[in-house]
Amino acid sequence: MTLSKLITDRDGDVEMKKGKQFIIISSILAVVSTVIKIYHDTNFFKVQPVHIQTKKIPKGSSFSILQLSDIHNKVFINNNEMFINKVSKINADVIVLTGDLIDRKTKELVHVFHLVEKLIAINPRVYFVSGNHEWDNPKREELFNGLRNRGVILLDNKSRTITLANTRLTLIGVADFTTQHADLDLAMQSREQADYTVLLSHAPDISWMLADTPIDVTLSGHTHGGQIRFPFIGGIVAPGQGYFPKLDKGLYPMKNGKYVYVDSGVGTTWFPIRFLNQSQMSLIKITGE
Template identity: 30%
Template sequence: MKIEDAKMTRRSFIKQIYKLSLGTIFLSSMGFGYARYIEPRQLKITRHPLQSVKIPMSFDGTRIVLFSDTHIGFNYTADQFSKLVNLINEKAPDIIFFTGDLLDAPNKYKEIGKVTQLLKDLRAPLGKFSIYGNHDHGGYGSEIIKMIMEEADFELLVNENKKLYNKMNDYIYISGLDDGMLGKPDPVKALQKIESDVYSIFLAHQPDLVKSIENLPADLQLSGHSHGGQVQLPFFGPIFTPYGATTYYEGFYQVGSTQLYVNRGIGTTRVPFRFFSPPELTIFTLRSLKGRSE
């Protein structure tokens, strides 16, 4: 090989390495921009039927909207929340569930009145229900969140349950658990006196708490907290999930006799990124199987 040819080969090699380096930097920058500014705003609406012989025929077609983990104040604003409220109302839910972490730092947030009014504007003729998340208790937020939910006509369920009646005077159970990290969760108390032949929906912020309700009357657990990991890698999954969501982090699971659904949440926390884990609004439709399998 001639010296000039060797020089050309080295020059070509260096040029290719340089291009590769630039490409890597460019792709990394594009990935950063996407994860920081695009995916966190790409709300995905998921729809699922909930079927059971325990659901009364008169509840067939009842629509539930679940949202979670807004973390308002950390890269998610009240104006953005206003758009979400309008979207939820457009879906005409009969029931609304919020599974915790409304404000990222309740004692530092300045637009409490605006958020309260937005929550109040949500419409659901059969009821609006919420539970505490760890950020709701954190930052001396327990009383702040309680006040917001009361003024916004949400029932804040803390280790308790209630019968939810419809116009036909049929009912299902709704129960809520206190936060599993900073609260005092008592699943036995939350699910006490629930009739085993009546459909029962259980709200718990941390999905892994499903392990604590084994042999208790909960047909469905709805949770948040995980954010779907916020950042997932193809073929690998989440690179990190928080305590309380290390086993179950998104979507449906069957855990014993309880069906679990984990919502990825609306906002972000700790870091303002989402990658392969877009924010989620979930719409469930109750479907009665009563009489179909008898």
């Protein structure tokens, strides 16, 4: 074997070894980055801004709704101190809790009651509609009574009209649609005339029933945004919608200038992680145009 042949073979082995090292290091970095991202998305929250313009309220006027959905008894660092402080700084006109405050497996209500007490102290306008996990939990009546006693307004199949500055807002609530507790007709019966109407429904599945109603925007949760998402694909699966859901996360325009907004939520269930889908609260701002 010639010297040049030996050198060529040695250089080839070196390049192959470097290639393997690069693949190994890249793989390790990818795994570590994924783990870090999962931890961040699951344990640190963000505020998701949502802006809707309408001709139904005076031009230049506005109001804001802070939506908290699918908390599933989640407790962030320092007993939710940062979470509560953020709610306080946002200073929304209304706070809505769109279901699944607890998980079906939740046995103690201490954390959720602590959270709602803090919310009520920040803003007495706190409204709640139930989700499927409330109805699946044997402590649901204890939860519902505890919320009432702390000043939270339960809107399961009810409505409430309030005045915000120079705008009359009607909030209509339905109990969980997926467990067949929703009664939209009953909720609409007590509705008053208002400038703008918002429906609170834990599951967005009810949206097909809303075309001929005066509801302007529906605020939902339930899907967790798929909880685990992938680039260019989005959520892989969502409850009630199966694989590759159409209404999994974000603002969806409907007919006649109506919208459905699906909040991907705060907590987790079944599989306790989030990926490319950070825990969030949503700040919905309605502005007259």
